[in-house]
Structures are given as C-alpha cells and as structure tokens.
Amino acid sequence: MTVNMTKTVFDHAMEQFDTAARLMNLNQNQIAMVKEPRRATEVNLPVQMDNGTIKLFKAFRVQHSIIRGPAKGGIRYHPGVTLDEVKALAFWMTYKCAVVDVPFGGGKGGIIVDPSELSISELERLSRRYFAELSDLFGPDRDVPAPDVNTNPMIMGWMMDTFSMHEKKYLPAVITGKPIEIGGSQGRTQATALGVIYTIRQAAQHLKIDLTKSRSAVQGFGNVGSFSAFFLHHDGSKVVGIADVHGSYLNPEGLDIPAAMRYSGANNGLKGFEKTSPCTHNPDANAVLTVECDILVPAALEEVITPEIAQRISAKIIAEGANGPTTAEADNILAERGVFMIPDILCNSGGVTVSYLEWVQNRMGYYWSDERVIEDLKRFMTKAFNDVLGMSLTHKVNMRVAAFMLGIQRVTRAAEIRGLYA
Numbered sequence: 001m002t003v004n005m006t007k008t009v010f011d012h013a014m015e016q017f018d019t020a021a022r023l024m025n026l027n028q029n030q031i032a033m034v035k036e037p038r039r040a041t042e043v044n045l046p047v048q049m050d051n052g053t054i055k056l057f058k059a060f061r062v063q064h065s066i067i068r069g070p071a072k073g074g075i076r077y078h079p080g081v082t083l084d085e086v087k088a089l090a091f092w093m094t095y096k097c098a099v100v101d102v103p104f105g106g107g108k109g110g111i112i113v114d115p116s117e118l119s120i121s122e123l124e125r126l127s128r129r130y131f132a133e134l135s136d137l138f139g140p141d142r143d144v145p146a147p148d149v150n151t152n153p154m155i156m157g158w159m160m161d162t163f164s165m166h167e168k169k170y171l172p173a174v175i176t177g178k179p180i181e182i183g184g185s186q187g188r189t190q191a192t193a194l195g196v197i198y199t200i201r202q203a204a205q206h207l208k209i210d211l212t213k214s215r216s217a218v219q220g221f222g223n224v225g226s227f228s229a230f231f232l233h234h235d236g237s238k239v240v241g242i243a244d245v246h247g248s249y250l251n252p253e254g255l256d257i258p259a260a261m262r263y264s265g266a267n268n269g270l271k272g273f274e275k276t277s278p279c280t281h282n283p284d285a286n287a288v289l290t291v292e293c294d295i296l297v298p299a300a301l302e303e304v305i306t307p308e309i310a311q312r313i314s315a316k317i318i319a320e321g322a323n324g325p326t327t328a329e330a331d332n333i334l335a336e337r338g339v340f341m342i343p344d345i346l347c348n349s350g351g352v353t354v355s356y357l358e359w360v361q362n363r364m365g366y367y368w369s370d371e372r373v374i375e376d377l378k379r380f381m382t383k384a385f386n387d388v389l390g391m392s393l394t395h396k397v398n399m400r401v402a403a404f405m406l407g408i409q410r411v412t413r414a415a416e417i418r419g420l421y422a
Helices: 009-024 028-034 083-100 120-133 153-167 191-207 223-234 257-267 285-290 328-336 350-364 370-395 399-418
Strands: 039-048 054-065 071-077 106-111 143-147 215-219 238-244 247-250 280-282 295-298 317-319 340-342
Touching: 009 083, 009 328, 009 399, 028 399, 039 083, 039 120, 054 071, 054 083, 054 120, 071 083, 071 350, 083 106, 083 350, 083 370, 083 399, 106 120, 106 143, 120 153, 143 153, 143 350, 191 223, 191 295, 191 317, 191 340, 191 350, 191 370, 215 223, 215 285, 223 238, 223 257, 223 295, 238 257, 238 285, 247 285, 328 340, 340 399, 350 370, 370 399
Parallel strands: 071 106, 071 143, 215 238, 215 295, 295 317, 317 340
Antiparallel strands: 039 054, 054 106, 238 247, 247 280
C-alpha cells in the first residue's frame, strides 16, 4: 500500500501553531482549547441555472474559534476550494484577529465554482442559496463573513439582504465589505493594501532601508496587489516587477504603476500590458518572485514561495499580502538566509481591521469619514507591528513565530478567562 505523505495547507498551518506552542510551553489543556477548528460545515447547494437545469455546488464554512468574538472571515468562489484549505484559512483568521487585537475569532467559507462561468442571475442565486442554507451559523454576534477571492461588495449585499429577509429586519452587521449604500465602510477597498504598506514602512524603518531608494516587486494584481504596488510607487520605491495570472511584467528601471492599474481595469488583467508600456513579459507568474529587489509582496495565492524559489529570492523584506504564500520548508530557508518576513497574519490584517470598523459602525448606526477610518487603521497596524517586533526581539525568534506566539497568547488567555462550560 502506498501512503501519501504530501503535506496539506492545513498541515502547514498546524506546524506553525506547534512551533509557537512549543516555545510558549503550552500544556495539552491549553492546546486543546485553541488549536483545532470548533466547527466545519459542508453542504451541497442546489441552484437552478438559466436553462432550467439544477446544478449542485459543494460549499463550506469553517469556524475555527469564537473565543474572542464572533467568527470572522471571507467567502471565496474558486474551482480549487477544498475543506482543508478553508480550515487553514479559518485558523489563520483566528490568529490574525488576535495579532491586530480586534475582538473576533476566525472563520472562512468557500464554494467550489468558477464564477466566470455563471451568469449574473446564476451568481446571485448561488450566493443567496449559500447564505440561506447556512443562515443558522451566521449573525452579527455569531459569524460575520466578508469578501475573499472572486467575491465582492455586490455579492456581500445579496447575502446581507438574504439574511435580513429571513430575520425580517435590517441587519447590515451580519457581513462586511458591503457597498457603501447599505452600510459598507469608507476605506474598505484599499484597507488590506494599506495594512501591507504600513507594515512595510515600519519594517523599512527598523532595518534602516530608505524606501525612496528601494526596489520592489509584487505578485498578484488584484485589489491587494495592485494597491500595494501603487502605495509602494507612491512612497518612492521603484516597482521593478508585477504579475497576475497572465504572467510577470518586469522592468529594472521601474514600471508605471498607475498606467498598469488603468490598463488592468480596462482589460480585465495585465495581458498585453507589455505592448503599451516598456517592460518584459514572462508567461511565468512566479518569475516576479526572484527579480532583484529589496521588497517582495506576494499577494496572490497560497504556497507560491517554494524551497527552490526561496533560495533565489533577493529581497530583504517579504511582506505577505496573500494568505499562506510561503511553504513551511521555504519559510525555514528564508529565516536561515536572514530575510525579514512580515507574516500574513500581521501583514494583510488591514482588511479585517476595517471590517471590524465597519461592523462597529453598523452596530452604532453612525458612519465615519474615510480619514477617520484610515487613521484608526494606521493606529491598529502600527501597534500590531510593534507588538510582534517586540515579541520577536524579546524571544529571539523570527517575525512569523513571534506573531503566532502573540496571537496564541491572546487567544489562550481569553479561553482561560472564560473557562470551560460543563
């Protein structure tokens, strides 16, 4: 019999936990309370297609923890979604919320679907069906979803409306990332990328790197990647590489990032950008990861930085805009090479921070200006970075281990204060 020894993304997440837990000397009772997901739900969603046929879509929702507050985490639509992936993402959300110190637990959801193959009406029926089927899980005080891969404010609006119709009252706080017109927050669109740039600025200051003399590269040119590139460009960094599903676009003299954003928006991606702006096109989207640069922002999907790529990365700072972009083996290599890692559970927590601010505004029924939201976001992110850096320096561990130690410490402490209901 052949045994499959391939580690999954959830195995990777559990290894990250175990590394921090050992250094913290957690006992088995503490581990039992905070390590594994509390609930994993799998459902089949029957949806009527435009041609009258019924099609089943497999969907998931995982609540990793509700110890510090309602479960919080996005819903992604992707043909590659698996329960294992959703469990890992929910786990990371628990500790992401704890690191940035917002009162949420961790959750995540997903549907196995390629949304580009659905009409707008089919997409709406699928989205509403998902929220209706799992409505017993959701609620402003139970589980508060948000957008993720291939979902957006329009879909969040449908889901909020579905829940409100079931409950017979207006409940915008059940979901975040909504359109402004129905309770969304100012500042949400750029929030994750702003979190990335705030932590990069702090890291550069710590390492005495002048951003105006730096070179940077960004993988992924969706919301997080494009705005991260824009803010780096705005701060004076020379962005020498960007990438999306169509490949890498490289120019050692620097790319015109505002032009790239306009082109991508008008053409649904960067395909053909090299024909309109000076750059070299490489069909391999991973080529951008190994260009000569000081700052690298992986802002695409999980596990793109492998051991082979880690050996060839030249960046001094890696800022993880995506969730889990670095494999465990690659992480060890980068740590040994002295690369300063801003881990995902710190770096990309700007999105959940502004989601928290949206949730607070929904519950108050009072809404803030963009300036107020951005001011609060900067305060949260700067404090979180300094908290993690302090843990790193005190315990002489890298930033990823320090972030998990800080997050686990906060979740474990909350679990001990609450106790165990018999």
